[in-house]
Amino acid sequence: xxxxxxxxxxxxxxxxxxxxxxxxxxxxxxxxxxxxxxxxxxxxxxxxxxxxxxxxxxxxxxxxxxxxxxxxxxxxxxxxxxxxxxxxxxxxxxxxxxxxxxxxxxxxxxxxxxxxxxxxxxxxxxxxxxxxxxxxxxxxxxxxxxxxxxxxxxxxxxxxxxxxxxxxxxxxxxxxxxxxxxxxxxxxxxxxxxxxxxxxxxxxxxxxxxxxxxxxxxxxxxxxxxxxxxxxxxxxxxxxxxxxxxxxxxxxxxxxxxxxxxxxxxxxxxxxxxxxxxxxxxxxxxxxxxxxxxxxxxxxxxxxxxxxxxxxxxxxxxxxxxxxxxxxxxxxxxxxxxx
Amino acid sequence: xxxxxxxxxxxxxxxxxxxxxxxxxxxxxxxxxxxxxxxxxxxxxxxxxxxxxxxxxxxxxxxxxxxxxxxxxxxxxxxxxxxxxxxxxxxxxxxxxxxxxxxxxxxxxxxxxxxxxxxxxxxxxxxxxxxxxxxxxxxxxxxxxxxxxxxxxxxxxxxxxxxxxxxxxxxxxxxxxxxxxxxxxxxxxxxxxxxxxxxxxxxxxxxxxxxxxxxxxxxxxxxxxxxxxxxxxxxxxxxxxxxxxxxxxxxxxxxxxxxxxxxxxxxxxxxxxxxxxxxxx
Numbered sequence: 099x100x101x102x103x104x105x106x107x108x109x110x111x112x113x114x115x116x117x118x119x120x121x122x123x124x125x126x127x128x129x130x131x132x133x134x135x136x137x138x139x140x141x142x143x144x145x146x147x148x149x150x151x152x153x154x155x156x157x158x159x160x161x162x163x164x165x166x167x168x169x170x171x172x173x174x175x176x177x178x179x180x181x182x183x184x185x186x187x188x189x190x191x192x193x194x195x196x197x198x199x200x201x202x203x204x205x206x207x208x209x210x211x212x213x214x215x216x217x218x219x220x221x222x223x224x225x226x227x228x229x230x231x232x233x234x235x236x237x238x239x240x241x242x243x244x245x246x247x248x249x250x251x252x253x254x255x256x257x258x259x260x261x262x263x264x265x266x267x268x269x270x271x272x273x274x275x276x277x278x279x280x281x282x283x284x285x286x287x288x289x290x291x292x293x294x295x296x297x298x299x300x301x302x303x304x305x306x307x308x309x310x311x312x313x314x315x316x317x318x319x320x321x322x323x324x325x326x327x328x329x330x331x332x333x334x335x336x337x338x339x340x341x342x343x344x345x346x347x348x349x350x351x352x353x354x355x356x357x358x359x360x361x362x363x364x365x366x367x368x369x370x371x372x373x374x375x376x377x378x379x380x381x382x383x384x385x386x387x388x389x390x391x392x393x394x395x396x397x398x399x400x401x402x403x404x405x406x407x408x409x410x411x412x413x414x415x416x417x418x419x420x421x422x423x424x425x426x427x428x429x430x431x432x433x434x435x436x437x
Numbered sequence: 438x439x440x441x442x443x444x445x446x447x448x449x450x451x452x453x454x455x456x457x458x459x460x461x462x463x464x465x466x467x468x469x470x471x472x473x474x475x476x477x478x479x480x481x482x483x484x485x486x487x488x489x490x491x492x493x494x495x496x497x498x499x500x501x502x503x504x505x506x507x508x509x510x511x512x513x514x515x516x517x518x519x520x521x522x523x524x525x526x527x528x529x530x531x532x533x534x535x536x537x538x539x540x541x542x543x544x545x546x547x548x549x550x551x552x553x554x555x556x557x558x559x560x561x562x563x564x565x566x567x568x569x570x571x572x573x574x575x576x577x578x579x580x581x582x583x584x585x586x587x588x589x590x591x592x593x594x595x596x597x598x599x600x601x602x603x604x605x606x607x608x609x610x611x612x613x614x615x616x617x618x619x620x621x622x623x624x625x626x627x628x629x630x631x632x633x634x635x636x637x638x639x640x641x642x643x644x645x646x647x648x649x650x651x652x653x654x655x656x657x658x659x660x661x662x663x664x665x666x667x668x669x670x671x672x673x674x675x676x677x678x679x680x681x682x683x684x685x686x687x688x689x690x691x692x693x694x695x696x697x698x699x700x701x702x703x704x705x706x707x708x709x710x711x712x713x714x715x716x717x718x
Contacts, residue, residue: 152605172608179609185602189624198620199610241606248610 101129109158120308178245501659594629
């Protein structure tokens with residue numbers, strides 16, 4: 099199975115006065131795994147539903163494999179979709195749920211194919227169970243098997259992990275990536291969880307108010323955010339006062355390169371906690387306010403004059419950074435965005 | 438202290454039994470009277486269960502029974518055909534209209550049958566003109582009459598499932614709307630559909646006012662008519678009709694009960710997957 103290209107051209111969709119999609123363009127390469135990320139109400143789910151044919155766009159075009167499918171109803175678009183939760187047919191067993199789509203296509207070997215799919219998602223032993231006899235994670239696995247069984251041209255995942263608890267979420271997330279790589283289906287994954295998006299996708303699209311702010315590889319999204327919104331939305335950022343000097347911004351005594359040219363001289367720089375370095379020093383410029391343990395890496399909050407700075411440090415250094423300790427705060431010269 | 442509690446419990450128990458006995462007598466006494474009266478003529482009951490004899494001796498009654506049974510079946514069918522797709526469509530596409538539809542469906546409950554007839558009479562003049570004066574044409578009026586009960590039952594059934602997500606899942610798997618209804622929605626609201634149908638049947642079997650005032654015949658009209666010539670037979674038929682309605686309502690509550698006990702079985706069964714860990718695969 100090889101993937102097909104997907105193209106959304108100039109999609110518009112308004113609900114009353116809200117622009118859910120505001121001239122959205124998105125191109126997905128064949129076999130690519132793209133995650134749409136954004137705050138709730140940014141239009142990411144609407145984009146996915148328009149692609150699925152479950153929602154009509156006011157204007158614009160949906161191309162799948164070069165074919166214009168804008169006018170096709172959902173049942174003829176050949177898309178596999180996994181919903182947020184509770185989308186399995188309650189009156190059918192796991193196996194019958196997976197067979198459903200195949201039987202509509204009149205496939206002769208549908209039972210074998212369904213069993214294969216359940217095996218692929220790792221719950222072949224629960225084939226005869228009904229949805230209410232399965233845990234949330236198992237239900238979503240069945241839903242994934244059901245969506246993939248029909249060999250869809252595009253796989254659509256609408257926040258499939260958001261109803262699951264943290265541990266199952268991470269496990270299933272990695273599994274979804276593994277399965278997607280294995281079957282090679284072009285996939286669009288919608289989520290509001292940035293960690294999820296950055297962890298699984300080939301490219302992440304950050305959406306805001308119906309528009310795509312940036313579409314790039316996870317590392318690029320994180321390290322070179324195209325807009326202040328992306329910088330603030332993805333990852334944690336310190337908002338620190340800075341003064342623009344030429345192509346650089348001076349923050350806490352350190353000159354940092356700018357990602358984009360600034361329009362004024364006094365700005366707020368967005369600095370990642372991991373580029374803040376903290377060293378205990380009796381006549382340092384800051385003082386540790388609080389520390390919080392987060393596993394291998396911990397968070398330290400420091401006051402530098404009037405400013406609060408959050409830094410990320412290795413947990414083994416936490417002992418030397420007890421609250422009240424005088425420290426020197428320096429910044430690594432990585433490019434920063436300004437808000 | 439313990440004495441006070443024991444005395445209070447005793448008093449409550451006595452009160453409960455008194456209420457139960459008084460109500461029991463209130464309900465059972467008419468039945469006993471009916472049984473006693475209908476058995477005074479020993480030929481009554483055998484005749485009732487001997488269809489050829491019944492239709493020969495009481496042609497109007499036989500006609501009424503046939504008419505009522507057909508009306509009941511057709512009303513249930515027409516109600517389902519109209520109401521189920523409408524309720525589903527409203528939930529899927531027009532959620533804002535839900536309150537309005539509910540209000541419309543409950544209206545017949547607030548309008549007395551006699552008022553309905555006043556409104557229906559001119560309409561039925563046309564119905565008679567186009568479709569003839571058959572008693573089966575009452576099905577149209579009855580479908581409206583059963584709406585409040587049927588709507589409630591079906592709406593409750595639809596509330597128990599996430600119709601929108603299930604329909605969308607089925608659509609994305611390639612199902613046509615007919616397939617969505619037939620293979621996804623209906624199997625999941627089966628007991629709601631059955632209770633709506635049973636309620637409709639029970640209601641239609643007991644309907645008198647509209648049929649009588651529109652000069653149609655049904656079971657109740659026939660019983661009323663028979664009461665003037667053969668009192669014991671009319672009481673025997675009334676009793677049978679009552680028992681039939683009882684059986685229907687009993688089946689209905691059993692159906693609901695089975696669903697409830699079914700879900701307790703489910704909770705027992707779900708205990709297993711909770712214990713088994715998420716497969717690591």
